[in-house]
Structures are given as C-alpha cells and as structure tokens.
Amino acid sequence: MPTIVVEVMPKAELLDPQGKAVAGALERIGTTAVRDVRVGKRFELTVDGPVDAAVLEDVRRIAETVLANTVIEDVVAITAEESIVPGETH
Template identity: 75%
Template sequence: MPTIVVEVMPKAEILDPQGKAVLGALGRLGKTGYSGVRIGKRFELTVDGEVTDAVLAEVRELADDMLANTVIEDVVSIEVQP
C-alpha cells in the first residue's frame, strides 16, 4: 500500500522554542558547526488503493485544513512513497 508523507514546518518568522532547545543541547554536547535547528511535523497517510490526482488533491486540502496550523506553519512537502 502506498504512503503519502506530508511535512509541516513552522513559518520562518515564527519562534521555534523546541529547535532552540535542541540547538542549545548540541552546544552542551560539544557539537559545533550548527547555527540553527527547526523542528516540524511529519504525517504518514497510508492509502487503500491507488494514489490518484484526486487523492493527492484531497491530501493537499487535508494538509491545509487539518494537519497544519496555517497561521504559524507551512506545508513544505507532500510526496508519495511506494
């Protein structure tokens, strides 16, 4: 069964406290060379049957209406995995 993966990230202008916490932890662990971390969300939707243009259109609609808070987040990718 194919899977559709939707990735959502905070908008660039929105503060990402989780990302800042991870960046701070990297520094405390002695890991250098990183100037930023942003944390997003990944959704995997398993499709019963074939992924058609209609199914992808529905997933795009779901991503904008339900999976992402479009005030503070962007849907950055929607891809089909076999």
C-alpha cells in the same frame, strides 16, 4: 500500500522554541558544526487505492486544514511513496 508523506514546518519568520531548545542542547554537548535547528513534523498517510490526482488533492486539503495550522506552520512537502513500512514486501 501506498503512503503519502506530508511534511510540516513552523513558519520561518515565527519563533520555534522547540528548535531553540534542541540547538541549545547540541551546543551544550560541544557540537560546533550546527548553527540552527528547526523542528517540524512528518505525517505518513496510508491510502487504499492508487495515488491519483484526486487523492493528492484530498491530502493537500487535509494537510492545510488539519495537519498544519497555516497561521503558524507551512506544509513544505507532500510526496507519494509506494511503501515505507520497514520489512513490508512489495
């Protein structure tokens, strides 16, 4: 079944304490290559029918009203994938 992936990130200009905590841990284990970490969310929405414009429009509305709080987060990507369930045959 087709899957639509919605990715949400905290707004760039606002604090991301979770990302800061991860960055701190990376520094403590001696990682030097990573300068900064930001933590976001990935939602995988499985839909019944084909992914047409109406479905994508619906998902965009859900993404901006429920999956993300656009006061503090941005919806950074909405992508349709055929199937991303491991082991599922097409």
